[in-house]
Amino acid sequence: MRLDVVTIFPEYLDPLRAALLGRAIDRGLIEVGVHDLRDWTHDVHRAVDDAPYGGGPGMVMKPQIWGPALDDVCGENTRLVVPTPAGRPFTQAMAHQYATEEHLVFACGRYEGIDQRVIDDAARRMPVDEVSIGDYVLVGGEAAVLVMVEAVVRLLPGVLGNARSAEEDSFSDGLLEGPSYTRPEVWRDLAVPDVLRSGNHALIDRWRRDQALERTVRRRPELIGQLPEGSLDKHDLAV
Ligand SMILES: COc1ccc2nc(C(=O)O)sc2c1
Numbered sequence: 001m002r003l004d005v006v007t008i009f010p011e012y013l014d015p016l017r018a019a020l021l022g023r024a025i026d027r028g029l030i031e032v033g034v035h036d037l038r039d040w041t042h043d044v045h046r047a048v049d050d051a052p053y054g055g056g057p058g059m060v061m062k063p064q065i066w067g068p069a070l071d072d073v074c075g076e077n078t079r080l081v082v083p084t085p086a087g088r089p090f091t092q093a094m095a096h097q098y099a100t101e102e103h104l105v106f107a108c109g110r111y112e113g114i115d116q117r118v119i120d121d122a123a124r125r126m127p128v129d130e131v132s133i134g135d136y137v138l139v140g141g142e143a144a145v146l147v148m149v150e151a152v153v154r155l156l157p158g159v160l161g162n163a164r165s166a167e168e169d170s171f172s173d174g175l176l177e178g179p180s181y182t183r184p185e186v187w188r189d190l191a192v193p194d195v196l197r198s199g200n201h202a203l204i205d206r207w208r209r210d211q212a213l214e215r216t217v218r219r220r221p222e223l224i225g226q227l228p229e230g231s232l233d234k235h236d237l238a239v
Contacts (some may be wrong), residue, residue: 003182
């Protein structure tokens, strides 16, 4: 997979080259390009924004700059992802879908966003997703790209040391993950649940499933209704 990011703050994407993601790049599992949008400007001020038609606060990013940038960065098999507070919610299912893509390009907006014609023009040549990472508003798309890239790249074969981690993720079975514990057995008079030290793996798996169900019902009840038909067995329903 190749990932490209276009931004006016390329240094904001430096974390992509750290830790797990950095190791995935070093191991050739992914290729990452970060591009400064201002490299496509031609004026002395390297301007990337202008006042909005129709008035209103803030500035809008210029199509004459974004268009050539995306022309150069996008290819034949690109999916363009545009983080925006007005986008579709980014989900684990989308992360799995993106993990199958050959080439993802992330266009990071700032100010009041990118002129809509940039997205509309790109959509004439490639799949384009306008995506939000949550019901809050950031200052720009860069932080959203860091979140989405981490969620996607960790799903690629070979990236996570223990393949089981990705399979056992929160949301992998539609439920939130339950609590986790490690040594010592008692810490500040708080003990690890006995079942986890029982060695009875059938019992442990059942306990973990119950914990995940209870946590999901308590914290994200709407996820229960979204579970695929037949996901809950009679024991689950008794929880
Ligand atoms: C101007 O570019 C922005 C601004 C806010 C923002 N907020 C996002 C979010 O997913 O919450 S993406 C995004 C992009």
